[in-house]
Amino acid sequence: MYKLILAFRYLFKKRISYLAFLAVSLCVFIVVVVMTVMTGLVTDFKHKNHEFVGDCVVGTESLVGFAYYEDFVRILEATDFIEVVSPVIKSYALVSGHGSQSGTGLEIMGVDPVRHSRATGFGKTLYRCKDNVSKAFEPAYDPNLAGCVVGVDLKLARDTGKGYAVSCFPLTAKGTLAKAGTGLVNSKTFYYSDYSHSGLARVDGSMLYLPFEQAQLLCGMAGPDKRICRLHIKFKPNVKLDVGCDKVASLWQRFIKERSGDRRADLFKNVAVQSWKTYRRGPIAAMEKEQVMMTVMFGLVGLTVVFIVFVVFYMIISHKSKDIGILKSIGVSNADLMGLFSGFAFLIAVLGCCVGVTGGWLFLLKINDIEGWLFEHFRFQLWDRTIYAIGDIPNQVEFKVLAIIVISAIAACVIGALVPSWRAMRLEPAETLQVNQLL
């Protein structure tokens, strides 16, 4: 009981204790804010990637694509674990705005809007046709025109009635230019129909969505052995990602074995079955790496707190050596002394965490208002939206993250106090109570 009383008194009567308390509070505050925002950004980024891809992808990065996909789609849709499959054409094109001769190199994606919206979150990214995705490629001003959906950040004029000339380089199944000698490109004019805001900066800034069949024609993938670049698959609810992907992989292996003698079977070798996580591991890993770097950086902040607590406790214990002698003279054991100073550190940590967490939580509640105010008055944004593609800064405090921060802060304080407490324990009472020690 005396340990608790003394720990409280040391905390409130020693100004130097406030320093340790403030260090812990500030550290916890900063870590709570940064980790909440970073975790929110990563979670949000993963979610957007999942929405963009669906659950599983069977595809190739080769612009030639692969054939016989319709047969495989039928096999997949006959299973009990797949909700829907969306074939996709993915290539590159030169896009010229109305009247402009200069072409902009863009990515094109040919999709069936209804299928693709069922397999991915494509429909939800649309602005005008969010509730009626079948009209995604029908310009509102003239449904008979060939429409296209542009990424929200594409620097293309969205004037109605003035189309974009989309030019592709069609490839044969062997990978050569399809129209060599007769004119190299396939061109077609598409008209602005809607825009898509996937929340993925790279996608929104470079993607032009076209009707599936049109894109297939432009890329030279139509014909007797129709080709596509990938299949986006959505599993039925309650199907685990790994299990679903394994089943698809197994079906794919069986399929390519059965079709190994076919004319275009050589194109199967570039095709991979991947979960959305693996398929988008590049951008996700970069984001996760950023989060890890942040964690490491704030781990160093944590180390600084350990050092501050160590210094503060070293000073307190040096100053309190007389008290240690007194306590030992009335029968306090070494373990109890260690407990007293560790308890003191624990108290500082708990109070510091309470203040830091509350402060962090309040700051996060208002972080978007603060950023809005900063942007309004100083044109300053905490997170560059061209990179992070976020609306609001994520501010949902996760209990798991909070628990890790609090436990780490308490551990840091106790570790910081450990050596000074050990020193207190080792002090000889006779030495500390000598008259010359007091003068």
Place this chain on the structure above:
Amino acid sequence: MSEENFILKAEEIYKSYRMGAAEVSVLRGVNLNVKKAEFVAIVGASGSGKSTLLHILGVLDKPNKGTVKFEGRDLSRTNARQLNRFRNKMVGFVFQFYHLLDELSVLENVFLPAMVSKGVIGWLMSRRRAKSRAKELLVRLGLGDRTGHKPYQLSGGERQRTALARALMNKPKLILADEPTGNLDSTTGNGILEVLEELNSAGQTIVMVTHDERVAQRAQRIITLADGKIK
């Protein structure tokens, strides 16, 4: 005299300290016996090893050689837990500079030894009795109206009386007082000595260290320490 009559026996106590490269011998074979209910004063010049001897008698320090027996039990052969219990229950220390904890009130300082010997539950169950005993001691020592004060709000004499009350809290068999009047004026010091005499006459064993012959005269027996030995 039989062994049982001695509460404290120190035999062939040697103690030296290292000061830089040199080894300074403070005690060179001290033998000391203290009877139950005796009031012994140890006198000697400054640096003669009086305080060191007192610390060794109260197991606040260890001799390089020799044994200290308390009620026939060799304290060098007891474990740390038993030594803590010994310091808590059997001995009460009074120091020249009072050595009160500044963060605690006078009352808290006094009942601290009772609190130390109990766990949280034990203390919650016995705290009323302990507080009552502490208050009783403070009233007896004329500090009944100072219970809520902090040590820095007291005079030197009041602080020493508080330290004395703390020493008496657990009803120890032995009081070890290190220059208890050394930091007080003669009137206040005299008051402390009167309290010690009063306690002794009630059967309390006291070993007091002082450099002041007049203070030592108040004890029943005076032992002089010179050159690390008892003369």
